[in-house]
Amino acid sequence: MLAGLFLHSCNSYLGKKLTKKSAEDVKTEDMKSACDCAEGINILLEDALDYVGNKSEDELDEDEAMIEKMDHIKEIGNFCSREFGFHERRLDEIEDCRAVEELKKTVDKFEEKF
Numbered sequence: 001m002l003a004g005l006f007l008h009s010c011n012s013y014l015g016k017k018l019t020k021k022s023a024e025d026v027k028t029e030d031m032k033s034a035c036d037c038a039e040g041i042n043i044l045l046e047d048a049l050d051y052v053g054n055k056s057e058d059e060l061d062e063d064e065a066m067i068e069k070m071d072h073i074k075e076i077g078n079f080c081s082r083e084f085g086f087h088e089r090r091l092d093e094i095e096d097c098r099a100v101e102e103l104k105k106t107v108d109k110f111e112e113k114f
Helices: 001-007 012-018 034-052 056-059 063-083 088-093 100-112
Strands: none
Touching: 034 063, 034 088, 088 100
C-alpha cells in the first residue's frame, strides 16, 4: 500500500523508471544514451524470446508478429548505432549502466535459441 502511494506521488520520470517497460514502450525518441539503448534492446529481445516459446525456427520464418518484433529490434539497433555508436560487441564500453549485464544474459539466451 505504501509503495503504491509512493509511486503515485513521485514525479512521472521516477514512476516510469520504477515500472517495467514493455516492447511497445521502446521508441527511438526515448533513446537518450547508449545505456537507454541497452535497456531498450534488452526489453525487445526478452519480448521476442517470450513470444518464441517452443516454436521452431522454421515456424518463425513466416510468422508476421515475429518479423515485426525483429524489425523493431533492428530499427532501435540501427538508431542506437548511428546516434551513440552502440554495438553489442562493445557493451563493456558503456559505463555505469546496469542494463548492460542484463542485455548480455538475454543475448546469450537469444543466441542459444537461434
